[in-house]
Amino acid sequence: MKRFVIGIDIGGTKTACALVDENRVLSGARSFPSDPELDGERFFDRVAEEAGTLLAGQGFDCSGKRPEGAEGGAAEIAGAGVGAPSFILYDEGYIIKTSNLVKIRDFPARDYLSKKLGFPVVIDNDARAAALAEYRHGAGRGFDNMLYCPVSSGISSAMLIGGKLFRGSYGWAGETGHMIATPGEGVECGCGNRGCYMSWCSGLMIVKHIKQWIDAGGQTIMTSLAGGRDRIDSIILEKAYDSGDPMAIRAVDQMTRWLGLWFFNLYVSLNINCFVLGGGLVKMGEKLLGPVRRVFDQYNHDERPVYFKTAALETNCGTIGAAELAWDAVPAKNGENDVE
Numbered sequence: 001m002k003r004f005v006i007g008i009d010i011g012g013t014k015t016a017c018a019l020v021d022e023n024r025v026l027s028g029a030r031s032f033p034s035d036p037e038l039d040g041e042r043f044f045d046r047v048a049e050e051a052g053t054l055l056a057g058q059g060f061d062c063s064g065k066r067p068e069g070a071e072g073g074a075a076e077i078a079g080a081g082v083g084a085p086s087f088i089l090y091d092e093g094y095i096i097k098t099s100n101l102v103k104i105r106d107f108p109a110r111d112y113l114s115k116k117l118g119f120p121v122v123i124d125n126d127a128r129a130a131a132l133a134e135y136r137h138g139a140g141r142g143f144d145n146m147l148y149c150p151v152s153s154g155i156s157s158a159m160l161i162g163g164k165l166f167r168g169s170y171g172w173a174g175e176t177g178h179m180i181a182t183p184g185e186g187v188e189c190g191c192g193n194r195g196c197y198m199s200w201c202s203g204l205m206i207v208k209h210i211k212q213w214i215d216a217g218g219q220t221i222m223t224s225l226a227g228g229r230d231r232i233d234s235i236i237l238e239k240a241y242d243s244g245d246p247m248a249i250r251a252v253d254q255m256t257r258w259l260g261l262w263f264f265n266l267y268v269s270l271n272i273n274c275f276v277l278g279g280g281l282v283k284m285g286e287k288l289l290g291p292v293r294r295v296f297d298q299y300n301h302d303e304r305p306v307y308f309k310t311a312a313l314e315t316n317c318g319t320i321g322a323a324e325l326a327w328d329a330v331p332a333k334n335g336e337n338d339v340e
């Protein structure tokens with residue numbers, strides 16, 4: 001019988017779910033806006049509801065079975081995988097806290113959702129889900145070890161070592177954006193410290209620096225481009241940079257310097273030679289990545305190759321990764337879903 005899993009990608013603004021078969025083919029997908037007002041229970045009620053609608057649309061009954069003779073043939077749901085932007089205790093399937101959906105905290109998400117859906121669920125951090133997708137189907141294919149680094153409103157990393165996700169003792173290995181670069185100096189980050197790497201170079205944080213420079217009397221076209229100081233974001237920053245605005249150039253210089261140092265420190269601590277960069281800021285392309293690479297090279301005195309790649313899977317990366325988490329967790333049937 002054909003088997004499927006549901007890949008569920010919870011994002012700060014949107015949550016997507018899709019059915020994925022054993023050949024990793026996606027069929028049927030749904031997405032809905034992530035409501036930051038919902039607490040863990042309400043949020044996962046909504047997830048279960050959407051997953052149910054997805055299943056019904058593909059001919060499955062509420063126990064996750066599709067009968068012989070239905071369109072697509074007999075099939076069953078083996079489980080669901082969830083990627084969430086949260087600090088997660090992986091073994092317990094427990095969400096400690098969630099960065100953009102702050103009301104989802106201290107919540108036993110895995111067991112709650114599994115009870116609602118009626119089949120096994122596995123939940124992990126979204127960066128790790130994306131890392132797994134890129135490692136198996138994207139830019140990280142062919143490498144033994146890989147670091148996936150989302151560079152967007154925040155910065156983070158997820159690591160595969162010898163083909164396996166490394167989670168650490170409690171489950172948040174890879175929160176390297178919060179390594180301290182300048183103790184007590186700089187703007188305060190959501191981690192509770194001043195001077196972590198993220199506080200110097202993430203998309204959200206660089207905007208905080210820009211606002212400080214403006215408040216100190218600095219001149220920039222970003223205020224008028226955005227239609228006000230409070231509306232400046234990384235897209236406005238890129239536009240201003242392209243027109244040669246000195247403050248925008250200063251901001252991008254600051255970002256590339258700290259990103260380059262961050263990558264270098266990751267490289268010397270882990271010696272992983274494949275960096276796959278994802279996230280919105282990577283869309284800036286060479287104007288960001290070129291200088292980052294130059295900073296990295298300035299400190300790296302070894303000739304052996306280090307690969308900086310941009311993520312290959314765009315829109316479905318999160319759901320594919322969540323589905324991979326599920327396939328890894330469900331018992332194999334006749335070895336048919338053994339993965340490399």
Ligand SMILES: [Zn+2]
Nearest residue numbers: 178189191196
């Ligand atoms: Zn931090």
